Amino acid sequence: MKNLFTFTVRHVQALAMALALFTFVSCDNNREEEVLPGSVRIEFNHKWNGEESGIGEVLNDHLNHPVRLDNLQMYISPIELRNERGEWIEVLDVALLDFAIDGQRMTASAESGTYNALRFGMGLPPEINTNIDPASYANEHPLSVPGSAGMFWTWSSGYVFVKYEGKFATEIGNQLLEPLSYHCGTDESYRMVTFDFEENIVIQSEEISAFGLDFDAAATLIGPEDSIDIVQDPVTHSAQGTILAARLMDLMDDAWTLNPL
Amino acid sequence: MSMCCRPPQIALFLFLTLCLIGCKGCNPDTCDPPCDTIATPYTLEIPPFFPPMDIPEDNPLTEEGIELGRLLFWEKALSADGSMSCGSCHLPSAGFADPNPYSTGITGAQGIRNAMAIVNLGWASAYFWDGRSTSLEEQILEPVSHPDEMALPWNEAVQKLQNMGTNENDIDYPSRFNLAFATTEITPDLVTKAIAQFLRIMVSADSKFDQWRRGETSLTDDEFAGYQMFLLEGGDPEITPGGQFGGDCFHCHSEAGLQFSDYLFRNNGLDSTFTNDAGLAGVTGNSLDSGRFKTPTLRNIALTAPYMHDGRFQTLEEVIDHYNSGGLPSTTVDPFMKYNTGGLMLSEAQKARLIAFMHTLTDTAFIADPRFQDPH
Numbered sequence: 059m060k061n062l063f064t065f066t067v068r069h070v071q072a073l074a075m076a077l078a079l080f081t082f083v084s085c086d087n088n089r090e091e092e093v094l095p096g097s098v099r100i101e102f103n104h105k106w107n108g109e110e111s112g113i114g115e116v117l118n119d120h121l122n123h124p125v126r127l128d129n130l131q132m133y134i135s136p137i138e139l140r141n142e143r144g145e146w147i148e149v150l151d152v153a154l155l156d157f158a159i160d161g162q163r164m165t166a167s168a169e170s171g172t173y174n175a176l177r178f179g180m181g182l183p184p185e186i187n188t189n190i191d192p193a194s195y196a197n198e199h200p201l202s203v204p205g206s207a208g209m210f211w212t213w214s215s216g217y218v219f220v221k222y223e224g225k226f227a228t229e230i231g232n233q234l235l236e237p238l239s240y241h242c243g244t245d246e247s248y249r250m251v252t253f254d255f256e257e258n259i260v261i262q263s264e265e266i267s268a269f270g271l272d273f274d275a276a277a278t279l280i281g282p283e284d285s286i287d288i289v290q291d292p293v294t295h296s297a298q299g300t301i302l303a304a305r306l307m308d309l310m311d312d313a314w315t316l317n318p319l
Numbered sequence: 320m321s322m323c324c325r326p327p328q329i330a331l332f333l334f335l336t337l338c339l340i341g342c343k344g345c346n347p348d349t350c351d352p353p354c355d356t357i358a359t360p361y362t363l364e365i366p367p368f369f370p371p372m373d374i375p376e377d378n379p380l381t382e383e384g385i386e387l388g389r390l391l392f393w394e395k396a397l398s399a400d401g402s403m404s405c406g407s408c409h410l411p412s413a414g415f416a417d418p419n420p421y422s423t424g425i426t427g428a429q430g431i432r433n434a435m436a437i438v439n440l441g442w443a444s445a446y447f448w449d450g451r452s453t454s455l456e457e458q459i460l461e462p463v464s465h466p467d468e469m470a471l472p473w474n475e476a477v478q479k480l481q482n483m484g485t486n487e488n489d490i491d492y493p494s495r496f497n498l499a500f501a502t503t504e505i506t507p508d509l510v511t512k513a514i515a516q517f518l519r520i521m522v523s524a525d526s527k528f529d530q531w532r533r534g535e536t537s538l539t540d541d542e543f544a545g546y547q548m549f550l551l552e553g554g555d556p557e558i559t560p561g562g563q564f565g566g567d568c569f570h571c572h573s574e575a576g577l578q579f580s581d582y583l584f585r586n587n588g589l590d591s592t593f594t595n596d597a598g599l600a601g602v603t604g605n606s607l608d609s610g611r612f613k614t615p616t617l618r619n620i621a622l623t624a625p626y627m628h629d630g631r632f633q634t635l636e637e638v639i640d641h642y643n644s645g646g647l648p649s650t651t652v653d654p655f656m657k658y659n660t661g662g663l664m665l666s667e668a669q670k671a672r673l674i675a676f677m678h679t680l681t682d683t684a685f686i687a688d689p690r691f692q693d694p695h
Binding site: 191192196197212225233234236238291295300302 | 373
């Protein structure tokens with residue numbers, strides 16, 4: 059019995075070593091199974107005057123113009139959470155939202171801990187906006203050539219931060235033939251949206267904390283301090299010396315609401 | 320067998336089993352195509368300023384696959400009467416496009432759209448004017464069997480290729496497939512894979528514009544002025560918000576990655592109604608996609624007349640005139656079109672500069688590249 063026990067222990071040891079060696083040598087890509095500290099899931103939703111709405115629906119703006127949004131895309135960079143020490147912790151570097159696609163949600167890992175605020179940049183910070191070659195990114199990246207399709211201007215002017223495109227009619231009953239084309243970009247248009255949580259959120263290891271961010275596209279045209287008449291101002295490409303893009307970005311700053319899920 | 324011998328044997332057995340299972344589970348190579356293929360890997364050189372090319376994992380580039388693809392691309396046996404190959408409608412002299420508005424198939428029937436130019440297709444994400452194919456391999460399936468094109472059912476096509484191995488005057492395709500894909504059994508899937516490999520190496524990156532971007536040559540004043548116009552917003556700023564009297568080309572024909580296309584789908588104001596050709600809406604069923612077609616690249620644009628999805632414009636001058644007019648209004652026309660503010664308002668001199676720039680995108684080395692010519 060003693061011999062057998064000794065023998066078994068030896069071979070268990072041998073097996074353990076073999077297993078360890080095997081794991082080390084041949085399972086290198088098991089790294090993806092590493093346990094994440096915790097996760098944050100953010101669901102982005104598009105609304106119109108507080109109601110659920112889809113891209114392509116005809117709706118009325120604050121001046122009763124029938125409007126149809128055909129394209130609503132936006133770069134978000136970065137998304138950060140503020141911990142109890144007041145430090146902003148990045149959970150996602152950059153994402154491109156396309157509200158024409160249902161279920162715009164993203165999940166990112168985050169350090170376990172307690173957080174009291176969230177903030178995100180609308181657009182791209184200067185260091186990743188201008189004088190960047192999209193071809194330098196892997197194709198899956200939102201700033202790459204295919205990843206940024208339609209959202210890249212030129213090397214010098216950088217990326218379009220927000221595309222808000224569609225058609226409108228000047229009066230109810232008319233065909234929607236007038237172009238609506240807001241392309242907001244340039245470093246001056248970058249805005250940071252901040253939400254303080256009513257209650258702290260706690261991110262725990264291996265658990266997912268989720269919340270929703272709703273973007274009210276109607277609020278892009280009217281806010282507490284400004285409003286835009288799409289008949290008078292139907293187009294901007296953020297050209298130097300014009301202020302429409304900056305006004306739109308300021309309005310969009312107030313167009314977000316945070317909802318715990 | 321005594322008890323004392325079993326533990327080491329069991330340990331060895333377990334170890335080998337673990338290795339076997341472990342290697343199978345952890346190795347990302349799924350062995351499709353077969354792991355024992357003897358084909359020679361081909362490394363595609365990505366030109367300066369170009370993005371990486373996504374090559375399907377199940378169809379890596381190989382020397383033998385590419386050469387087979389070239390043979391098949393130019394193979395007239397892939398048409399029902401042996402008179403047409405893919406190359407019949409994608410002529411090198413026309414920038415690998417068709418100089419006719421519509422291509423004529425073996426029966427004399429014509430298609431409804433202009434054959435698109437073959438250039439840098441490995442970077443595209445959708446194929447055909449309406450984007451109905453999402454891979455090159457899928458796209459290649461259609462023309463061979465389409466009754467208005469090569470009109471050869473695929474089962475007959477592969478049988479013809481298979482039989483060609485028995486006639487010593489023909490190309491021995493089974494052997495070629497064996498070299499490329501480690502099988503002599505020819506299938507539509509392998510035919511399309513080979514042709515797709517060939518198309519992926521058809522890279523144009525040596526136009527005068529490319530040479531200028533690499534600092535190897537200079538543009539003339541007109542060419543450079545045309546390039547600047549290409550990058551400016553269109554329209555009179557007094558009438559068109561943000562207008563810069565430019566050509567307004569860069570939005571859709573994006574220079575990102577030097578592709579000169581954003582590969583998106585747009586209605587550029589050619590028509591007000593779309594009963595003849597719904598474009599992308601014919602694929603998606605979404606009326607908001609009516610009249611939307613894929614943005615073609617501007618590379619080799621001076622060679623690939625006629626223009627637009629239906630080949631309605633014979634010259635670049637006609638194309639510029641169309642954009643200069645602003646196009647026709649419709650509920651789906653692209654907001655970049657200046658249909659309600661008088662168009663681009665370009666002068667004749669400005670139009671000429673824009674066209675001078677477009678000519679800098681002609682790559683004569685590409686169309687004359689011996690690797691792409693008919694090997695038969």
